[in-house]
Amino acid sequence: MSTPVPGVLTGPRMPDSRAPIDEFDVAVRLETQGVTDEVAHALYGYGSTMRMAVAEFPRMASEASGLRVPAPSESWLKAFLHGASYAVPMFISALAIALQGFSLWGGDLEGETASAVAVGVVASFILAGGFVQGLALRMSFYLGIGEHSSAVKVAGLWSGAGMLFLCSASAVFLAVNTLFRWMPFSLGVTSAGFAISLGALFLASAALYVLEMRLAVAGATLAGLAVTTVCVRILDQPVLPGQFLGIWTATGAAVAAAWSRLGPLCRQSTTTIRTFTVARETLIAWASAAAGVLYYLLLFSDRMIAWTAGTQAALLPVMFRGDYETAVGLAMILFVLGAGWVHASTAAFRHWAQDSRTVASAAEPWRLNQNAGRRLLGGIPLFLPLPVLGAVAIYYTAQSLDLLSSPEMERVLVVALTAYPLLVIGLWGRSILEMLNLVHHGLLPAAAAVLADLVIGYVLTRTGTYSLAIYSFLCGSAVFAAGMILAARRACRQFDHHYFAAHL
Amino acid sequence: MTSRPSILLCTEGTYPHYLGGVSVWCEQLISNIPEADFHVLSVVHTPVQPVRFKLPANVVSVTPVALWGTEFPGDRCEPVSELSARRAATVPAVIAERFVPPFRSVVRSILNSGANPDALGRALLDLHGYFQSFDLYQSFCGQAWEAFLGEIAECPRFRGMTLAEASMCLGWLARFFSILTTPLPRATVTHSSLAGLAGIPGVLLRIRDGVPYVLSEHGILLREVYASMANSEYPDACRAFLIAYHRAIAAANYHFADVITSLGDFNAGWQKRFGAHPGKIRYMPNGVDPRRFLCAPAPAPRPTVLTLARIYALKGITNLIESAAIVRRSVPNVRFRILGEIADIDYFDECKALVARHGLQDHIEFCESDNPAEEYRSAWVYCLPSVSEAMPFVILEAMMSGCPVVATNVGNVAQTLGQCGLLAQPNNPLDLAAQLVTLLQGPHAPELRSRLASSGMQRARATFTIEAATGRFRELYQEITKCRHLSLVC
Secondary structure, three states: OOOOOOOOOOOOOOOOOOOOOOHHHHHHHHHHOOOOHHHHHHHHOOOOHHHHHHHHHHHHHHHOOOOOOOOOOOOHHHHHHHHHHHHHHHHHHHHHHHHHOEOOOOEOOOHHHHHHHHHHHHHHHHHHHHHHHHHHHHHHHHHHOOOHHHHHHHHHHHHHHHHHHHHHHHHHHHHHHHHHOOOOHHHHHHHHHHHHHHHHHHHHHHHHHHOOOHHHHHHHHHHHHHHHHHHHHHOOOOHHHHHHHHHHHHHHHHHHHHHHHHHHHHHHOOOOOOOOOHHHHHHHHHHHHHHHHHHHHHHHHHHHHHHHOOOOOOOOOOOOOHHHHHHHHHHHHHHHHHHHHHHHHHHHHHHHHHHHHOOOEOOOHHHHHHHHHHHHHHHHHHHOHHHHHHHHHHHHHHHHOOOOOOHHHHHHHHHHHHHHHHHHHHHHHHHHHHHOOOHHHHHHHHHHHHHHHHHHHHHHHHHOOHHHHHHHHHHHHHHHHHHHHHHHHHHHOOHHHHHHHHOO | OOOOOEEEEEEEOOOOOOOOHHHHHHHHHHHHOOOOEEEEEEEEOOOOOOOOOOOOOOEEEEEEEEOOOOOOOOOOOOOHHHHHHHHHHOOHHHHHHHHHHHHHHHHHHHHOOOOOHHHHHHHHHHHHHHHOOOOHHHHHHHHHHHHHHHHHHOOOOOOOOEHHHHHHHHHHHHHHOHHHHOOOOOOOEEEEOOOOHHHHHHHHHHHHHOOOEEEEOOOOHHHHHHHHHOOOOOOHHHHHHHHHHHHHHHHHHHHHOOEEEEOOHHHHHHHHHOOOOHHHEEEOOOOEOOOOOOOOOOOOOOOEEEEEOOEOHHHOHHHHHHHHHHHHHHOOOOEEEEEOOEOOHHHHHHHHHHHHHOOOOOOEEEEOOOOHHHHHHHOOEEEEOOOOOOOOHHHHHHHHHOOOEEEEOOOOHHHHHOOOEEEEOOOOHHHHHHHHHHHHHOOOHHHHHHHHHHHHHHHHHHHOEHHHHHHHHHHHHHHHHHOOOOOOOO
8 A cells, every 4th residue: 555656746847846745735746646536546556545645645755855945145246346336427427527627517617616516416416315215215116026117107206206306495595595695696506407407317327226227327427428528528618518418418318228128118017007195105215215315414514514614705605625525535435445345245244144044943033133243243344454455545546646735635535534434334234224124223323423424514614624524524424333333233133023024 | 675785705816806717707606696786805916906807787896905016014005194093003012912912823823724713713803803903014013023933932843943934934924914904894795715815804704793604615725725835945844834824724714604615526525624514515516608608519620629728837738738749640630729828938938849849830729719619619629638627617618519528537527527528637648648539530539529519518508507506606695694684685
C-alpha cells in the first residue's frame, strides 16, 4: 500500500512544487495529476485518492524542502550614483555658469537683477518643495499598483495644485511688494517669474525621478540650456528672457518624456481612473509635503538671512551675496556626495532589514530592533571619512584656484563644510523614518532646525556681518542631525512593529 | 401587502466585476428571480474594477469590497471628515479594550485551523461591530502586531515563524479584514457563492440577526487554495498560515450556513472533508438556457474539436495541445478551436510555443467568439481538458447543443455527463487523445457521436435547464424563509 508515487510532485505545470502542507494538500495534488479514486485503486492499490494522500503525506513532507527567496540588492555604487543624480541639474547649471557666464537660472547678472532672480529661485524650491514630495509619494503608489492612468491623474492634480499655489503666492508677493515697495515692480515680476517657472520645472522633473528616468532629467535640463544659449549667444537676446524660454523648454521636455513612458501604459490600462479630492490627498500626503517645505527652508534659510542683512545702503532690502553664495555653493558639493551616501546607505539598510527579517525569529523581535538601532548609529562613523576627505579637497581646491574673495569667506566655506555633513546625517535619520512610514516623526526636529537657523541667523547677522549667517546654518544642521537621529533611534526601538505597519 | 424579499448575494472575484462561470450563475439567479431584490456585495481586487455585467432591475445595490489597491487596508474611500473622525476615535485605549480581545480570538481560531468555528464567528462579529466606529488601519498599526506575535508564540505549529513571515501573514489579515468594515444591509436571506471571505457577511448576519444563510459553492475554494499553494513562492510558514486561515473561514461558513448547495458528489465529498455537516448539503446543479443553445448540429466539413476556456493552467490547454499532436497522426485534417480570453499571458505563450514545437499551426487556432452557440453546432466534438473543475457550464452548453463531449474526469464532470460523454484521465494527453480519436475516427465514430449528442441533449433538457436550476433556488429561499415566518412571495 505504500508504493511511491512517481511524478506527483513534478507534473507538467509543477516544476517547482513545494512541500505539501497536509494530507489534503497531497490529495489535491494527486487529483490534479490525474489520480482519481479509480486510478488510486487500480494503479496504486489504495481505497481512494484521500487514503492514498494520507499514506503518502509523511514521505512527501520529509522529501521536499522549504524555499527561501533572498531579497535582491542594488550595488552600493549604483545606489550612490542614484542618490547623487538628484543634483545633476544643479551640476549642469553650475558648469554652464562657469563656462559661459549664465545657465537656466542665475549667472553674471547685475546686482538688483541677481537679487531678484535669487529670491525667485529660492522661493521656487520652498514653494514647490511640498508639492514635489506629495506628487512623488502619490504617483509612486499608483505606479506601484499598476494604475498608470491614476498615476498620471494624481500627478496632474499635485502639479496643478503646485502651480496654483506658486501663482497665488507670486500674486500675493507682487501685491505686497507694490504696497511696501521692496523692489521695483519689474524686478518683482522677475522674482515671481522664476519662482513659477522653476517650480514648474521641479514638478515635471519630480515625475521623471519617480519614473526612474534620471537621464531624461539631465536631457531636459540640457535641452532648456541649449535654448537659452541659442537665445543669448546666437540671437543676441538678453539673458533673462532666454532663461525663461529655456526653463519652459526644459519643463515641456520633462513632461513629454514622462508622457512618452506613461502614455502607452495608460492606453493599455483596463481599470477605471480614480477620483481624487484635495482633502483626501492632503490627509494622505500632508506629512511628506510638510517635510519637503521644511527641508528646503532649512537648506536656504541662511541665504535668505544673509541676503536681507545689512542692506541699509543698498537699493533693495534683498541683496544677493555672490561671495557668500560661492563659498556655500562650493561646500554644497559635499552635500551632493552626502546625498549619494544617504541613498546608498538607505538601500543597504533596507536590504539588511528585508534579509534579517527572513531569519529573525518572531519570538525575539528585540534582537532585530537592537541591530537596527546599531546600524543606524553605526552608519554615521562610516560616513565621516567621505566629508573629511571631501572637505579637505574642496578647501584646498578653492584656495589654489583663488575662488574665495576674503578670509571671511574662507571661514564661511569651512563652517559650511562642517554644516553640510551634519545635514546629511540628519537626512540619514530622515530616510530611516521615511522607510518606516514615520515622516511625521521628523517634522518636529525639522521645524526646530529651521527655527534655530532663522533665529540664530537673524540675531547674528543683525548684530554682526551677513557672513555670520553660515553659523545659523551650522546650528540648524546640528539640530536637524540630532533631532532626526534621535527620532530614528526611537523608531528603531520598535523597528519590527513600524516596519510591519509601513508595509501594510 | 408584503414587502419584497431581499437577498444579500455575496461574491468574490466574480459577479458583477469579473467574467466566468460563477458570474454567469449569479446573473441567471438574479434575472430569473425577479420577485426578489438583490443586494450584491462583491469582493474585488481593487476599487477600480469595472462592472462587467448589465445589472438587472432587481439589483438594488452593488457594494464592492476592495482587498488590495487602496492606500490603507479597510479603506472605503469615504469622505475625509468621516475617515478623520474614525481615526481620531481609534485611540490606543480603545484598541486595547475593544479590538485586541476579539482580534486575538480570531487569530487563535485561524492558527487552530478553525477548530472552534462558533467562537470564530462571534469574534468576527465583534470586530465587525468595532470597525463600524473605529479604523482598521489605525488598529493594525497599533497593537495588532504585538498581539499577533503573542498568539504565534503560543501556537507550537507557528512558533518558528520569522518576523518577515509574521509580517506577511498579518498584512494579509489586515487586507482580508476589509470585509469586516463594510456595513451590511438588511436582508431576508444571505447567499454566498463560496466559503471564503464573501461568506463572512452571511456568518455575521446569521449570528446577529438570525438571517438564513445559503452557501452555494461552485469550485471548492479551500481545495483551490491548496492547489495554488503547491506552486506558491511564499515561505512554508506563510503557506501553512494561508491554508489555516482558509480552513478557519471555510469552517465558520459551513458551521453557520443553513443550507450548503453542491454541484455534485465530488464537491460534496470535499465539503464534508472540510467540515460541512452532511445534513446541510443539497445537490443543486447548474443550468443553461435551452433557447440559446438549440440542438441543431451543423458539423463543419473538417473534423473540428472545440474547447471553450479561459487560457490558464488549470484549464489544461497544454495537455490538449499534446493530445492534438497525437490525434493528428490518426486524423490528419483535424482542427482544434480553442476559444476564450487569455487569463495568463505566460501560460498562453507556453501554449503557443508548444503548438510551434509540434508544428500544429495549421491544426490549432486560438480565438474568441461572440457566438458560442454557433461554435457548438459546428463542432464535431467538444473537449474539456481541465485538470480541475467544479461543474463547468461549457459541458452543459455542449450537451444542450447536441455536441458530443470528451472531458477529463475532474470535479463533478463524470456525474454531470452520466453516460452521455467520454471521460479521460486528467493530465494524461495520451488518454485524452485516445478518446478524441474514438469519436473522430473510430470504427463507429459517426454513430457514437450521434448517440452521445442525442442522449446528452435529452439529459441536459431534463436536468440542466436554467429554469430548473433557478427554480430550485427559488424554492430553497421560500423554504428557509418560511422557517422564519417570512415569505418570498409578494
